[in-house]
Amino acid sequence: MTNASQPKDRQTMNPQTIAIVKSTVPALQAHGEAITSHFYKIMFEGHPQVKAFFNEAHQAAGTQARALAGAVIAYGAHIDRLEAIAGALPRIIQKHAALGVLPEHYPIVGHYLLRAVKEVLGDAATDEVIAAWGEAYESLAGLLIAAEEAVYSANAAQPGGWRGTREFRVARREDESEVITSFYLEPVDGGALLAFTPGQYLTLVLEIDGQPVRRNYSLSDAPGKPWYRISVKKEEGGRASNWLHEAAAVGTRLQVQAPCGDFVLQPAGEQARPLVLVTGGVGITPAMSMLESVAHTGRPVHFVHAARHGGAHAFRARVDALAQRHANVKPLYVYDAPRESDTPHATGFVTRELLAGLLPEDRDVDLYFLGPKPFMQAVYANGLALGVPKQQLRYEFFGPLEALEA
Template sequence: MLSQKAKDIVNATLPVVKPNSVAITSVFYPLMFERYPEVKAYFNEAHQLEGSQRKALANAVIAYAENLDRLEALGDAVSLIVQKHASLNILPEHYPIVGECLLAAIREVLGEPATDEVIAAWGEAYQQLADILIAAEESVYKQHETLPGGWRGEREFVLVRKQVESDVITSFYFEPVDGGELAVFEPGQYTAITLTIADKTVRRNYSLSNSPGEDFYRLSVKREVDGLVSNYLHDDLIVGDIVKLTQPCGDFTLSSSQKPLVLLTGGVGITPTISMLLPALQTGRDVHFIHAAINSRHHAFKSWLEYLASEFTNLKLTTIYSEPLAKDNCDLTGFIDQQKLDQLLPEARDLDLYFLGPKPFMKLVYNAAPDLGIPAEQTHFEFFGPLEDLSEEELVAEV
């Protein structure tokens, strides 16, 4: 347990640390990668370049420091971190590396105010958080390996099929190399794939896009213009190649509620909701599937969605294209906005809303949901990248 002396010092220095938090994390990452280059494989370089990783870590550190006496307030945030860490197979030996470099960054940025006593207090606070995360992650790992078909850490899978879903999204079907049973996952969960590209190990989290209970895992990946991993998967990975996957993780999962379900997606955000769709329909609950894309060439799983609509009377499909082609048949055109959502949602707003898409799309839906009368506890979302404050910055609706 954190000593009272350490708490008092952290609280006293928080007003100095907080405004410098992004500066601290901006020093932290290059310092850690220089001292311990082996950990670079656990981080997405794109998030590093755009600064979102630094901001996300800064927000997490400050949130923790502000709640030392009521850690229960961090429940959802801690769960999110634990699930992402478990997906990436973060281990106890990684935590001293982070602690050493984070404290060194605090000392470098704060300068004279970062006395030995101050650094020791923040180090004690960090160790308390590390112990909490290590214990929670070990619980996840133990649960994984005890499930039928489960495993701890990474497991080898072979690519058995590639399927083009749109001009920018391709699906990759993986089966376990050992031919063993495959752990059932929750609709909406993700896995981490480990690849070696140009003699460099890289890891990325991708949502599972198939339904649970099948004998394969399917990842549906959008080609990013400068995406190291996405371009490798699209261009270089071929049937028969072997990769490593971790057991599925994540809290963005389908509830067992019988309330009307709205699956609202933009672009590649469609992938986890495709995993949710069939299981939800099979329960008999009403499902409203609303998808925004540029046009039909960017609309993944279009045929599958139309097939399900023909098979299930409890499914209502709505397609929105921002730049429809001449031959396109869609329900609405333009960008998602609050007025469109108000028209498309069921009149009774006691519903479960799941939404996922590009950051501007997420910001708009997040801010519109309360005004549309959707209960906060029934509003669910997840980022593909580091969690950021959706209420910040000017909203621009685009997918």
């Protein structure tokens, strides 16, 4: 991947442009969400084909608009020192590459974003302001286009790799819980599979009721198998998840983008720190890929999973089997609404005290956590309070990234 943290074209941006963009940040802070909400509305009206790149649930909840507003404000505030926000760029680049964002999409976004700024801010959005933001947008678009092309080229060049979509068939499906089903996907062409890193995800390019839909699903098995496995929760009102559960039978063919994602299991090195995987609900899926990859290595692993009850708990039998075979794997299950027949290790929630009991005195662990936003906020706060180094707390949201600090 190109080094997105050191963009080369920002040095050539007009100093007056930088000054104008930075001067508009207070107005964007006051009206940012109104601008981005209006942006999505008018863009979808003018180019309905791009709706497939966005999750309707995130749109309806307003999280997409809030996330974009935050990104625009951060870009404007740091336009003269983009290294301050470089950490956010790999996730954006990987998400765009996963969805199949192409250079021709950027002018569409730019046109409607500038139009939304003008229509929401009115007279405050002078010609000079619009021109400055247009130049700033073109600079950022150029950076992202180059970085995304590097991802596409690298994926296509590797053994088993491809660019764009590739046709897969559902070779097998298995119920993992009352709400989560695994789909084993094999390439129709019979060719090799691109290697992936535990924690990455696939994008399915679907057509549901005549409408295109793109959805990301974490890979839930170890690399090196003759299939890709995704494990999907049937969400209430979830367009893609319901279609997969109800219509994707064995033999169904699906269009799939290559694996992407920067939330991955980091190389352990010779002196591997203990690994603590803490998940809630369907957040277990990428953690299963990580566990399947390290269980046999001897690296100490605490696998903590929170679920409503046994009926909603996916992969319990598999994790228990790994723990029986590998003494380094220590599972701990927490149910907040257990049924009478359930046998969790604890009831309630994943508390600070529970985590403290798992951590070594020096707190030198790699702690990966995934789940619903309140769950992640609690684990993040508790990890910091217990002294786990911030750089060793690793996480990814399923939706638009928002601050973990509650």
